[in-house]
Amino acid sequence: MPQTKFWLPESDIPTHWYNVVADMPNAPAPVLGPDGQPIGPDALSAIFPNAVIEQEVSRERWIPIPEPVREIYQMWRPTCLVRAHRLEAALGTPAHIYYKYEGASPAGSHKLNSAIAQAYYNKQEGVTRMTTETGAGQWGSSLALAGQMFGIDVRIYMVKVSYQQKPFRRSMMQTWGATVLASPSMETASGRDALAKDPNNPGSLGLAIAEAVEEAASRADTNYGLGSVLNHVLLHQTVIGLEAKKQFEMAGEYPDMIFAPCGGGSNFGGVAFPFLADKAAGSDVRLVAVEPASCPSLTRGHYAYDFGDTVGLTPLMKQYTLGHDFMPPSIHAGGLRYHGASTLVSQLYHEKLIEAVAVPQLATFEAGVTFARAEGIIPAPESCHGIRACIDEALRCKQSGEAKVLFFNLSGHGHFDMASYDKYFSGELEDYAYPEEAIVAALARLPKVPA
Amino acid sequence: MPQTKFWLPESDIPTHWYNVVADMPNAPAPVLGPDGQPIGPDALSAIFPNAVIEQEVSRERWIPIPEPVREIYQMWRPTCLVRAHRLEAALGTPAHIYYKYEGASPAGSHKLNSAIAQAYYNKQEGVTRMTTETGAGQWGSSLALAGQMFGIDVRIYMVKVSYQQKPFRRSMMQTWGATVLASPSMETASGRDALAKDPNNPGSLGLAIAEAVEEAASRADTNYGLGSVLNHVLLHQTVIGLEAKKQFEMAGEYPDMIFAPCGGGSNFGGVAFPFLADKAAGSDVRLVAVEPASCPSLTRGHYAYDFGDTVGLTPLMKQYTLGHDFMPPSIHAGGLRYHGASTLVSQLYHEKLIEAVAVPQLATFEAGVTFARAEGIIPAPESCHGIRACIDEALRCKQSGEAKVLFFNLSGHGHFDMASYDKYFSGELEDYAYPEEAIVAALARLPKVPA
Known part of the structure; x- marks a missing residue:
């Protein structure tokens, strides 16, 4: 019985979150007010507590996790790192596939x-x-x-x-x-x-x-x-990647490629950012953000200042965007229907420190079913995006004979998404790739940034 | 941060199931055919494999778990033993409350x-x-x-x-x-x-x-x-109690009382039987089967030979029964709507080695919500029965000041049972206690056993 699950003791729940800003080659592009000038932290104080606003703009590498937060993390953390032996066998791949199961949280996801x-x-x-x-x-x-x-x-x-x-x-x-x-x-x-x-x-x-x-x-x-997009949200999610690094040490391996779904960016940032720190130290781990082909902000959007919401109430954030009034079709991975990507993910993508790929909907459900039939857990539709990209790479490894170590974040279970699986099985789901002209039109409506 | 979760390594997945028959003071009452004579194993061979039929009648204390079964158990086993610190605090009880989380299986329950x-x-x-x-x-x-x-x-x-x-x-x-x-x-x-x-x-x-x-x-x-009732099904479930015993050693405690929902008996048998072996060796652990007040086979039924099904096709099994044509009202803990209890559970109850209590439906949902708000996990309606009885004991401990160690089997999550929670919140659920005359009438229809 080769080991399948890598558990850390509760004492290994991280004591600090990792702030990727400290290791970015360039400081994040500032958030701008309607006048085109960078906004100060107090613009946010009507709706956010000071501690969160400080985290939003912090450049400290390590931010302490308060003990009461760690105590509640104990409810379900550390989450398990799992070697997907059965999925590997089902695919006939020499790749080593690992996933971290964030769906174990009582709420069912990394959120x-x-x-x-x-x-x-x-x-x-x-x-x-x-x-x-x-x-x-x-x-x-x-x-x-x-x-x-x-x-x-x-x-x-x-x-x-x-x-x-x-x-x-x-x-x-x-x-x-x-x-x-x-x-x-x-x-x-x-x-x-x-x-x-x-x-x-x-x-x-x-x-x-x-x-x-x-x-x-x-x-x-x-x-x-x-729940996503802003720096402090991505920061809080880094417990995922930090735990995974220790768990890979237990497994005696290190990932060659990491895959995670990317909508607002908290899922991807949470698992990938702590490994990005290793890249600075010489690791050549590849970090792949996986987005739906129907909402391809990183792979088909522009890198520009845009609003964070659809009606233009938020400050302007520099991001890969399809235009704030871009209306993604009603795909079932509701958590990935966002017109842009977080400032941090966008800038790292722009600077080529991370990669991105877009996958069509039907292929993600196919991957989810393949995964469920091999590993048991039924994944959330969002999570199926990361699984799809990982399986694609595992199948490339099958062709090339490479025993790459592949890792994806299984961000949530699909227990509340079975209606989407139903539609997939009954043939009601379709693929949808946004027409280029619609993207061009939406991008033409990007806000003008005052000089 | 006091320890909350007690994990065993995968190598501690039990290598053998525990067969309680070996430790019962009296051999189980035989299963009878329509002629009133004990039936032989081959009566079952049209629908069960030989290995299962052998387990059904085995008196060996330990039955080896095949390696391929253990390998698949690795998907989710060993399951976690959890100290419910937050529930204890919410109740203000000096009792130590533990639960084993079988809902962690990909299918969502111990089944x-x-x-x-x-x-x-x-x-x-x-x-x-x-x-x-x-x-x-x-x-x-x-x-x-x-x-x-x-x-x-x-x-x-x-x-x-x-x-x-x-x-x-x-x-x-x-x-x-x-x-x-x-x-x-x-x-x-x-x-x-x-x-x-x-x-x-x-x-x-x-x-x-x-x-x-x-x-x-x-x-x-x-x-x-x-999925329940028969000896081999209860046997397979003993991995729950066997793991729990090791985990209590890790925690440095031993349960005073164990609670589990009881319908057919596989949930209760799975967690309780391995501790019953300790009773034979002098432990005074109390094992409490918790049944719905609307289907009270142990607490209000008769101990008699009856059919296992509602129409009278199965052989006759000696059991606590409400009569095989007893029609329990449509309570939402569907898994507990069974007119009888397994032969093993029934005989142990008859011989006063285990206890039973019946709890009303509304009180079980109240307990489930209390649990969910303290510990996060939303329990299946069946599991809420065990939680109710455990909370009742914890509240008694609050009165008496006793720091009893209480343990229940959290047999499943409620992710597919939220409609029942909805009905509970909206006041659509009711308590139902079966009228004594209905039980008397159903029992009058018990089959006559030929001498």
């Missing part, structure tokens, strides 16, 4: 890593309520549980169509004590406006963000939590 | 422990197809994955109303390559008969069993797999 940290810092600064938005539900579930851990009331604006179609994600959030509101709601001016125009408005992630931010900005006791 | 073993033995004996039935879906999911592991085609008769109302359990089984048939189906004479009488027959577990057994009995290449 909980940042949710716990955000809830902690808010609690420390006297915040008693937090708002957020959720679409697919992974982030909303995570913040619901995190709020429960620290006695914070969590109010989640859930896109109305998801609220209706994914009742079980909603009941999960309610089980952990959160209030879930169908967005557009009557709770905010943004919601009321939208409903006045169209009482049947099905909602959108952009509108749900607007509602959550509006409520947080308008109340002193309330802050806002975001 | 996979026996499914893997059954699929292996069938494969060894040249069987290429297996049939089974499923209601709630935990067992069907487990056999689907187990069949995939050994290249066995699995055909699952799923009660039609569940097939329609739990589409995600169905897609889970399909993801693992199983064929799922709504029962009653046109595949079997039993199904066709039922549909001829009523084309809208919603199905029942009894009918689904009849279909699965009929198909298995009529084809040489096909056997049947059962």
